[in-house]
Amino acid sequence: MNSTKRIAFMGILLAVIVICSWISIPFTIPFTLQTFGIFLAVMVLDTWGSLLTVLGYLLLGLIGLPVFSGFKGGIGVILGPTGGYILGFLFSTLIAGKLMEVFPKGRVYSYLSMIIGLIVCYIFGTLWFVYMYTGKESMTFVNALALCVFPFIIPDLIKIVLAEYLGGYLKNVYQK
Numbered sequence: 001m002n003s004t005k006r007i008a009f010m011g012i013l014l015a016v017i018v019i020c021s022w023i024s025i026p027f028t029i030p031f032t033l034q035t036f037g038i039f040l041a042v043m044v045l046d047t048w049g050s051l052l053t054v055l056g057y058l059l060l061g062l063i064g065l066p067v068f069s070g071f072k073g074g075i076g077v078i079l080g081p082t083g084g085y086i087l088g089f090l091f092s093t094l095i096a097g098k099l100m101e102v103f104p105k106g107r108v109y110s111y112l113s114m115i116i117g118l119i120v121c122y123i124f125g126t127l128w129f130v131y132m133y134t135g136k137e138s139m140t141f142v143n144a145l146a147l148c149v150f151p152f153i154i155p156d157l158i159k160i161v162l163a164e165y166l167g168g169y170l171k172n173v174y175q176k
Contacts, residue, residue, distance in 0.1 A: 006045075009045065009049075010041075010056070013041040013044060013050075013053050014041075014057055016041075017037035017038060017053070020032060020034050021033070022069070024069045024070055030070060031151075031155060032069045033159065034069065034089070035089075035092075035159050035163075038050075038054060038092060039096065039114045039117070039118075039160055039167070040167050041053045041054065041093070042114065042163075043110065043163055043164060043170070044170045045097075046101075047098055047100075050093050050097050051090065051094055054090055057089075061073045061078070062074070062075055068086065080132070081133060082129065082148075084126070084132075085122075085124075085128070085148070087124065092117040092121035093117065095117045096116065096118075097113075099112070099113035099117070107168075110167075111161070111164060114160045114164065118160065122148075126141065126148055126149055129148055130144045
């Protein structure tokens with residue numbers, strides 16, 4: 001694989017993640033297309049390429065560029081109650097990418113890899129959310145799931161299906 005082409009695809013997919021984070025419906029945890037962009041990167045790139053792409057996204061946000069949902073950026077977003085979901089993208093990318101490498105090739109295994117990655121992001125983000133509210137308000141893990149995860153399950157599954165479909169096509173372009 002041509003390293004210039006790989007870097008170009010990483011940059012394009014980083015831009016896709018940023019644009020997807022800007023497409024937002026306000027809620028306690030905003031409805032965005034971020035997970036679509038994350039899983040699209042996982043589908044197109046190898047594990048390390050997608051992980052570096054997501055890490056680049058996080059670093060842009062950490063230095064203050066408005067790449068997160070609601071055109072926000074800075075360490076305050078990461079240290080806020082929803083920052084665990086953003087950090088969870090790293091774990092999600094790593095797990096889903098590695099599973100795609102070890103599972104047999106096929107659509108079902110791609111879906112399974114991304115769903116497991118999504119669950120990892122949900123768990124990390126929800127634990128962070130509960131921790132951030134400890135001492136401020138009464139927030140149980142179940143309440144946090146009801147607020148931060150359950151409303152997103154169906155939309156996130158749809159995003160995974162779309163990422164697998166489009167990612168399969170883009171991967172063919174990428175590998176040519």
